[in-house]
Amino acid sequence: MQKVTELGYMGIGVKSLAEWKDYASRIVGLEVVDGAHPGQCFLRMDYWHHRIIVEEDGSDDLSFLGFRVAGAEEFRAMRAQLEEAGVTVQPASAGEAQERHVLELMRLEDPSGNALEIFHGPHVQTHKPFHPGRAMHGRFMTGTGGLGHLILRETVGFEKTHTFYSLLGMRGGVEYRIPIPGMDKPFEIMFLHCNDRDHTLAFGLPGDKRINHLMLEYENFHDVGLAYDLVQQNEIHVGITPGCHANDQMYSFYAANPSGWMIEFGWGGRDSTHQSEYYDRDTYGHKAQ
Ligand SMILES: [Fe+2]
Structure with a gap:
């Protein structure tokens, strides 16, 4: 049986990107990185390119959760496992996977309509140590x-x-x-x-x-x-x-x-x-x- 290994990233929609950037960095200690366009930013917690994608879409709610599988083989086997059970899975294009900074991506919904993504191969930036948004005594546990x-x-x-x-x-x-x-x-x-x-x-x-x-x-x-x-x-x-x-x-x-x-x-x-x-x-x- 195939298993997800971690909640790797998540996406949230917000009314005010400026307020979120301030809160995430100054209160929580997350590192804010500019997004691909002005209405977006990434929040870092460790060596990963990002752990949270923030989009200024007015929703003030969760947009999606990204669950990791170990690698390409597990990714294919997970797709088969879900489809065999009757779950509709939408494979994402290479461009969409690149937007999320992962090697491969597929999309699905849980029975309550929450958007989920399953991926493998996150973009890890070992050359870019986590730089907290405010002074921190330690780091985040990921x-x-x-x-x-x-x-x-x-x-x-x-x-x-x-x-x-x-x-x-x-x-x-x-x-x-x-x-x-x-x-x-x-x-x-x-x-x-x-x-x-x-x-x-x-x-x-x-x-x-x-x-x-x-x-x-x-x-x-x-x-x-x-x-x-x-x-x-x-x-x-x-x-x-x-x-x-x-x-x-x-x-x-x-x-x-x-x-x-x-x-x-x-x-x-x-x-x-x-x-x-x-x-x-x-x-x-x-x-x-
Ligand atoms: Fe809790």
Whole structure:
């Protein structure tokens, strides 16, 4: 069975490119690189050409997720695996792959209509060390864990969503079952992983946008503290106060970004356990406000 190996890149649409460039560099510490045209920019986190493509299209939402497979053979086998299961896959042209700075690319949609891309061969610029947009104590944790994790909107139910992402080789299930006073059923959140990062995708939070939050993980704890100071100084709304999650044991806080969804500023996440567990609350903190 073919498996995706990481969330390699993602695309977001924004109303204000200028506000995003400022937020990404000055608050988060990402490196901003000019795009192919004035309404676009790339955000770097490591040696890769980019990890996030920002397009000024007015949507203020997620545009697409790019999942990596190991190489050309796996790319072909993944296409066959998806088509055998009845999933429509659109191979991209060489020009379209070049736009994404990858060797080969195909496009598809998950059952909830989220745009996905599967690629191999990202453009890695070893001659161009990551240059943070603001002073940083350390670097971003990417490596084999991919760029981070996110909560994605699903509208077809956990079972169908789980079946689809299992086809991409992802594993996981419900990890939070939170009792809600006055409700007979607990509130559930489903988490999926494809590498050593505890989870890459999560589902179950209702919202107007495809994306609820994107978690980026710092190598050094002090970068979470520094980000928290910068968020306070710039009067940016803190959506969830500092705390520690029960599943990935990430110490983090969440703040609004210029598009109105959230960035989770994280540190210290544990590796995926590869076996199911569930929790009824977080370890501490993380008060929604
Ligand atoms: Fe998260």
